[in-house]
Amino acid sequence: MIRADIMRCGGDMSELRTAACLAVGSELLGDARLDSNSLRITAELSALGVRVVEKRVVGDSVDRIARAVEELLDGVDLLVVTGGLGPTADDVTREAVARALGRELRPSPEVESWIRARYAAYDRVMPELCLRMARVIQGSRPLLNSLGSAPGILIEVEDRLLAALPGVAAEMEEMLTRDLIPEVARRNPTTRVLTRTLLLGGVYESDVEERIKALYGDIGRENLTVLANCGVVRLVQSAEGDDDSASNSIDAVTRQITEILGADVAGIDVCGLEEVVIDQLRRQNSTLAAAESCTGGMLAARITDVPGASDVFAGGVVSYSNEVKESQLGVPVDLLIDHGAVSEQVACAMAVGVRERFDVDWGLGITGIAGPGGGTEDKPVGLVHFAVASSESVVARHRIFPGSRASVRLWSVHSTLDLLRRRVIGEEA
Amino acid sequence: MIRADIMRCGGDMSELRTAACLAVGSELLGDARLDSNSLRITAELSALGVRVVEKRVVGDSVDRIARAVEELLDGVDLLVVTGGLGPTADDVTREAVARALGRELRPSPEVESWIRARYAAYDRVMPELCLRMARVIQGSRPLLNSLGSAPGILIEVEDRLLAALPGVAAEMEEMLTRDLIPEVARRNPTTRVLTRTLLLGGVYESDVEERIKALYGDIGRENLTVLANCGVVRLVQSAEGDDDSASNSIDAVTRQITEILGADVAGIDVCGLEEVVIDQLRRQNSTLAAAESCTGGMLAARITDVPGASDVFAGGVVSYSNEVKESQLGVPVDLLIDHGAVSEQVACAMAVGVRERFDVDWGLGITGIAGPGGGTEDKPVGLVHFAVASSESVVARHRIFPGSRASVRLWSVHSTLDLLRRRVIGEEA
Numbered sequence: 001m002i003r004a005d006i007m008r009c010g011g012d013m014s015e016l017r018t019a020a021c022l023a024v025g026s027e028l029l030g031d032a033r034l035d036s037n038s039l040r041i042t043a044e045l046s047a048l049g050v051r052v053v054e055k056r057v058v059g060d061s062v063d064r065i066a067r068a069v070e071e072l073l074d075g076v077d078l079l080v081v082t083g084g085l086g087p088t089a090d091d092v093t094r095e096a097v098a099r100a101l102g103r104e105l106r107p108s109p110e111v112e113s114w115i116r117a118r119y120a121a122y123d124r125v126m127p128e129l130c131l132r133m134a135r136v137i138q139g140s141r142p143l144l145n146s147l148g149s150a151p152g153i154l155i156e157v158e159d160r161l162l163a164a165l166p167g168v169a170a171e172m173e174e175m176l177t178r179d180l181i182p183e184v185a186r187r188n189p190t191t192r193v194l195t196r197t198l199l200l201g202g203v204y205e206s207d208v209e210e211r212i213k214a215l216y217g218d219i220g221r222e223n224l225t226v227l228a229n230c231g232v233v234r235l236v237q238s239a240e241g242d243d244d245s246a247s248n249s250i251d252a253v254t255r256q257i258t259e260i261l262g263a264d265v266a267g268i269d270v271c272g273l274e275e276v277v278i279d280q281l282r283r284q285n286s287t288l289a290a291a292e293s294c295t296g297g298m299l300a301a302r303i304t305d306v307p308g309a310s311d312v313f314a315g316g317v318v319s320y321s322n323e324v325k326e327s328q329l330g331v332p333v334d335l336l337i338d339h340g341a342v343s344e345q346v347a348c349a350m351a352v353g354v355r356e357r358f359d360v361d362w363g364l365g366i367t368g369i370a371g372p373g374g375g376t377e378d379k380p381v382g383l384v385h386f387a388v389a390s391s392e393s394v395v396a397r398h399r400i401f402p403g404s405r406a407s408v409r410l411w412s413v414h415s416t417l418d419l420l421r422r423r424v425i426g427e428e429a
Numbered sequence: 430m431i432r433a434d435i436m437r438c439g440g441d442m443s444e445l446r447t448a449a450c451l452a453v454g455s456e457l458l459g460d461a462r463l464d465s466n467s468l469r470i471t472a473e474l475s476a477l478g479v480r481v482v483e484k485r486v487v488g489d490s491v492d493r494i495a496r497a498v499e500e501l502l503d504g505v506d507l508l509v510v511t512g513g514l515g516p517t518a519d520d521v522t523r524e525a526v527a528r529a530l531g532r533e534l535r536p537s538p539e540v541e542s543w544i545r546a547r548y549a550a551y552d553r554v555m556p557e558l559c560l561r562m563a564r565v566i567q568g569s570r571p572l573l574n575s576l577g578s579a580p581g582i583l584i585e586v587e588d589r590l591l592a593a594l595p596g597v598a599a600e601m602e603e604m605l606t607r608d609l610i611p612e613v614a615r616r617n618p619t620t621r622v623l624t625r626t627l628l629l630g631g632v633y634e635s636d637v638e639e640r641i642k643a644l645y646g647d648i649g650r651e652n653l654t655v656l657a658n659c660g661v662v663r664l665v666q667s668a669e670g671d672d673d674s675a676s677n678s679i680d681a682v683t684r685q686i687t688e689i690l691g692a693d694v695a696g697i698d699v700c701g702l703e704e705v706v707i708d709q710l711r712r713q714n715s716t717l718a719a720a721e722s723c724t725g726g727m728l729a730a731r732i733t734d735v736p737g738a739s740d741v742f743a744g745g746v747v748s749y750s751n752e753v754k755e756s757q758l759g760v761p762v763d764l765l766i767d768h769g770a771v772s773e774q775v776a777c778a779m780a781v782g783v784r785e786r787f788d789v790d791w792g793l794g795i796t797g798i799a800g801p802g803g804g805t806e807d808k809p810v811g812l813v814h815f816a817v818a819s820s821e822s823v824v825a826r827h828r829i830f831p832g833s834r835a836s837v838r839l840w841s842v843h844s845t846l847d848l849l850r851r852r853v854i855g856e857e858a
Contacts (some may be wrong), residue, residue: 029481031472034463043460055486296733297726300747304725315749318729324744
């Protein structure tokens with residue numbers, strides 16, 4: 001058990017440097033769900049210079065939660081617990097935290113009134129069960145939940161801080177940004193960690209590493225993370241300091257990387273290549289349509305994930321059968337017979353066909369063998385032809401992509417978007 | 430430190446009941462990646478009656494890994510560590526496990542020869558660095574890695590078992606299924622846990638709970654997990670026993686649930702509604718095409734995720750603009766003007782249009798407002814009209830779906846697939 005001091009109000013407090021995340025919930029120990037709340041928490045904390053050094057998941061057991069709280073609080077400055085704050089019998093985080101800290105749980109009329117008000121707003125009477133949630137740990141600050149009924153907990157334990165937030169993502173997020181992050185910022189007034197993500201298209205992770213490794217000595221290997229995902233590489237830079245120094249140092253590194261990688265850098269702090277492409281086309285008032293075979297609508301779905309995509313994206317055709325390639329895109333039947341559906345000729349005809357029929361500036365065509373079946377010696381699983389058509393030209397590429405059906409499809413989407421991106425800026429891929 | 434007995438060969442061993450997963454790697458403590466290996470491990474272990482009771486993630490630090498190994502092995506029968514077995518300086522799992530168990534690390538000529546052979550197969554000379562991976566913990570069994578160079582570790586600690594597997598998913602999976610699972614099965618010779626997942630379409634989680642809660646007493650609340658995801662609910666049943674008894678008891682519960690839920694049960698042990706629908710249509714030799722507006726290709730992409738979808742799916746049109754709805758689907762311009770693009774009339778015209786133009790048996794149409802912008806008082810964000818056309822009729826539904834743009838789109842895909850599913854079996858939605 002951890003000795004709990006009386007909560008101090010203000011005064012000098014030590015900065016928070018390290019944190020741990022503890023997710024509570026037996027459903028997070030099955031084979032279907034992961035604790036994704038910790039990603040959001042980690043992102044917010046790291047911007048304030050707090051590094052997550054451990055994560056745990058335990059089930060709905062007072063013993064296991066209490067033990068985890070004790071062990072974790074012993075090693076970090078900040079512990080963020082999520083889940084187990086609801087009204088049912090298996091929601092025991094409140095009891096477990098109280099036990100780990102050796103503090104009492106007391107009914108709080110104020111919190112009870114919050115919960116009753118929430119039920120009243122929906123014309124419902126609060127079930128007696130909910131009184132469990134109206135108990136407050138001695139010396140803690142209850143956190144209002146405007147999206148659900150379970151209040152959160154913020155509590156100081158000597159120089160350390162413990163927050164218990166709901167497991168429901170939106171409710172967690174509300175308390176994280178409204179209550180916890182301002183408290184962390186108050187304790188870490190000068191430390192700011194900036195991060196910036198450079199999105200690279202059309203490159204391999206190993207090539208990128210090779211080309212930028214000369215920079216590691218200067219900027220520190222730990223300040224640059226390389227994340228690859230089927231034809232897209234993200235370089236995550238980070239820099240610590242006050243606002244100006246962090247910002248200057250991150251700018252300098254961005255310049256160095258951009259000098260080395262040139263047009264391989266597709267965008268800065270963007271969600272993906274689709275966002276880059278939509279932005280490019282919007283700026284030049286161009287429009288786009290896509291003809292997809294092996295990707296079966298994935299490329300269109302990715303583009304239309306972006307709010308406002310309708311400014312540039314007219315739509316597309318998923319031409320899964322040869323008949324549809326012919327009837328909906330005007331791919332000549334001769335091409336299909338002579339070269340097969342998976343060929344450069346057909347990819348080009350699809351791009352040209354969708355461009356003409358949808359009356360847009362840019363047309364995309366993708367045809368390939370995503371697997372697992374359908375490969376031959378000449379045309380193995382993973383072979384994909386993709387093309388970009390404009391009023392002036394049609395350009396095609398082909399690659400044999402590695403991995404499963406899902407990864408071949410994802411490589412195809414990324415590679416086609418990147419080919420378009422490079423055509424638009426006039427940089428040959 | 431845990432006292433380590435000499436490894437016993439065979440003999441009577443106690444069954445393994447509880448397990449923990451420990452993922453090692455600083456990249457798993459950032460804001461971009463989760464430890465997904467644990468899901469696969471959990472699924473395999475639970476089939477043998479071993480329940481995962483805790484998960485942890487720690488960075489590449491000997492101290493932190495060793496402490497986690499000690500704490501976890503103290504409370505469970507089986508500990509599965511993943512990651513940190515590679516050749517570089519930050520791969521320290523081997524050292525940490527040796528320290529936690531108080532055992533020596535010794536060079537193994539056999540393991541060295543495995544690693545050298547792997548490099549030789551690629552015409553490369555093994556870097557000296559790799560000798561780190563050729564050290565074996567006293568009393569452990571090294572596990573061959575045929576997909577990478579890092580060997581795994583299997584080691585008995587008194588009655589408990591510790592496995593250390595690579596972090597790369599494919600390499601982890603190889604050792605899990607080839608080495609660890611057979612060892613667990615040998616120790617748990619009679620216990621088998623069967624699981625079965627009933628997929629429900631077109632239902633709310635809370636309604637499902639309400640309708641089946643009378644069964645909980647009989648079958649045990651813990652043997653039935655309800656997982657909901659934007660219009661699809663999965664009921665995961667589990668039963669423990671020998672093969673026959675588990676299978677009988679799971680069959681009985683399936684019958685009870687199916688009696689209550691009837692046509693809401695879309696499939697058993699299937700990946701999703703798309704798999705159900707493809708299977709239905711394949712059996713009746715029918716074909717399908719889809720016209721999508723707000724879902725922008727997501728429905729087609731989901732369908733073509735399924736290998737062999739081309740047997741039934743001809744393709745589709747993403748008609749993101751009104752012009753494309755008119756030119757590619759033949760939606761009368763009057764309908765668009767009189768009722769707006771988001772209307773029952775347009776959803777029906779899209780379904781009918783794609784069915785005719787793609788010359789298929791079934792046509793789908795979806796049009797809605799996915800948000801975040803674009804809503805009005807009459808047509809709020811989340812309003813989606815969806816329709817199914819056959820040779821005989823066209824049926825439309827509309828709903829106001831909750832949540833973000835992504836969740837409105839997902840609800841739309843699920844609801845449209847479910848409407849099709851019910852039309853095909855002649856069960857009104």
